[in-house]
Amino acid sequence: MLIADRYEPTGASACGGMGEVHKCVDRHLGRDVMLKKMRQGKNVARLIDEQKALVKLRSKHVVQLLDIIVVDGNFGSKDVCLALEHIDGRDLQEGSWEPNEDFIKALWQVASGLADIHEAGIIHRDIKPNNMRVDGEGVIKILDFGLAREAGKDDKTRSIIGTVGYMAPELWGEKTISFSSAVDAYAFGVMALALLNRTLPKEFSQSPPAPVPSSFVTSHIPEFSREISCVIQDCLSHDVAHRPSLAQVRDILARYILKDRHRARMVMGSTVYEINSGKRDVNLKSPIGNLHVHYDGFSFSVRSASGEVWINNGTPKEGMKMPPACVITFGGSQRRNRHFLTFDVSNPEVMA
Template sequence: STLKFKDLIPVLYQEGRFQGDPVTLGVGGFGRVQLMTTVNHGKYYAMKRVSKKQIVVKRQEEHMLFEKKILKAIQCDFIVLYAAFKDTRYIYMVMEFCGGGEIWTKLKEGRFDEHVVVFCTACVVEAYAYLHKKNIMYRDLKPENLMLDMKGYVKLVDFGFAKELIRGEKTYSFVGTPEYMAPEIIKNQGHDFAVDFWSLGILIFELLVGPPFSSSEPQKIYSKILDGELKFPPYLSEAAKSIISKLCPRPGQRLGNTKNGIKDVRHHWYSSMNWHKLRMCQLDAPTIRLIRKGPCYINFDKFPQDHTLAEEEFSGWDRDF
C-alpha cells in the first residue's frame, strides 16, 4: 500500500472527560490499538502498537514476523491489514478500521438471535475457507477477535496464534484462549486444522447461549472441555444443536475436517446462506442494528491515554519487518 507512517495522525476524542486525547480502541497484553486518520483525512485506520522489548521478553518474535507475513499475503474481505511499520521502540500494524466495534462488546448486552449468529459465523467460515486454502490455521477464534465494519460484516483480527501447516502434518504448540481450546491441544496430542472447526462450534454456542466452558481458573476450564459435555438449553433450535454437536466431537469426526472439508459446514446450518452475495458483501447484515450511530469511535469503550514510552530495543530480530 502507498500509506506512509508519517501521514498518519491520531483521531482525538471530541467530547467527554477524554476530550482532546487520542482515541484508543483497545488495550491488551500486546499493547494498544489507536484510531488514526491521514493528513488529508480520507479514511480511518486502526493501528496496533506493540513494544519490541515486550515481544523479546515474551519470546514472540516469530509470531510477530509470521503475523505480518500472513497479513501481507492476505487479500480477503473478511480479514484486515494495510501496512506494517517499526521504529526503535514499537512495531505498528495498520489495519482497516472496523467502526462497528467488537462482537464481544455487543454480547455483553445479551445473547444473539439465531439468524444474527448464522450471519456472523458465516463470515468466519468465509475467512476460514480462505486461510485453510493457504494452509494457515487461525487458532484464536473468540468474540474479542471479531470486529464489525460499518455495514455489519464480521472481520477477523489478530493473527498472533496463526500458523502455517502442511496438510497431513500436526503441530504441538500449546496456544489459544482457554475457553476455545480443542481437547487435542490441551492433551498435547498434536493438532491440525480441525481445531478451527472446534472453536467455530464453541463460538456458535457462546453467541447463542453464553460460554459453554467457563471458570476463573484455566485448569478447571480444561477439565470441563475434556469432559466434553455441552448442555443445550431448551430454547436452542434443533439445527443449532446439530451444528454445534457436529463441530465439537473428536477431530476425525468433526464437520469441516472430513472428506468434503469446509463444504460440509456450508451445507449444514447455513443452507439458506447465499455465499456468493456474502462474499461480494451484497447481503443486508442483520448485525447492523447492533451498531450505534455517532462519532466514529462510539462503538468502542473509552480508554485513558498512555503516557509511558516503551524502552528501545536493538537486537535486530525485526530486520525484515
C-alpha cells in the same frame, strides 16, 4: 508526533493478541487506522508473511493490511508495526443473541470468513466473540490474526496463545503439538454457543475443557435444526479428525438460510406450474407417463416416476435431485405428440 510521517496517534490504545494496538489518524487520507506493534521475536517475519497472504486472499471478512512500518522501540530496538484498516463497529457479544435467523446469518458470515482464511493455509488460533466485529454495513470482520504458534511449551506462553474456553482440548497437551485448522473449528463451535443468551455448562470453562454428551447441542439449543446442531456438535468434538471444515459448516448454514425460499417453475406451452414452500408437490400425470416432484425446503427431487418420462434426456429415478435448470420430456422419440416442460429453480442469493 507523526509516526512514519503519516500516522498521528489519537491516544486510544489496547493490548491484543498480537501486541499493542494504537488508534491513529492516517494523515494522507484523513481517516482512522489501527497501528499494531508486533511483539519482538523470531515470529515477526512469519507474521508478516501471513499478513501478506491474507492480503492476497482479499476476503471481505478479513481486515485490510494497509502498511508495514518500522519504528524506534525501547533501548534502541526497532519495532515492526502493521497499519490495518479501522473497522467502525461493535464486537460480537457473548450471551447477546437469540437462536434466530439473524444469528444463523451471523454464524454463516463467520464460517465464510474462516473458510476463506483456511483456504489460504492460515489458522487464526484465537477465534472468540471479541475478535469478530460487525461493521456499519453488517459485514462481520475477523480481527487480530497472528498468535504465536509455540503452544504448550510452558504456562506463561500458554496464557497468551489463546483464550480459555475457546481453546481446543489438544492445545492443552503437555508437549508441543502441531496445530491444524481444527482448532478454529473448535473455537467456532464454542463461540456459536457462547453468543447465545444461555448459560454454558462448566465443561467448557475447565482447563482443559471436558467433553460434553453427544446430544448436548440439541438439548441446549432445541431451536436449531438437527443438521445445524450436528455440525456444531462435531466442531466441539475432542477427536480432531471428527471436526468439520469451516467450508462444510458454511455450506450447511447457507442451506438453512435459503430453506423454503426456492421456487421451481415448470412451463409447458402457456401452462405454468410453480413449486415452493406453499405448494411442495407437483404431480404430472398423462396416459404415457407420470412424474411427481417434491420440494423439501432445500431441493427438488423426484418422488416417483413411471412410463415414458425423461429429465434432461436421462431416466428419472426415485429420490433423484432435479437439476436446477432442466427439461422434462413426456413421450419417446417414436411419438408424434411428445410434451416438453422446462423446469427452473431460482432462489434469493445469500450475500454478506
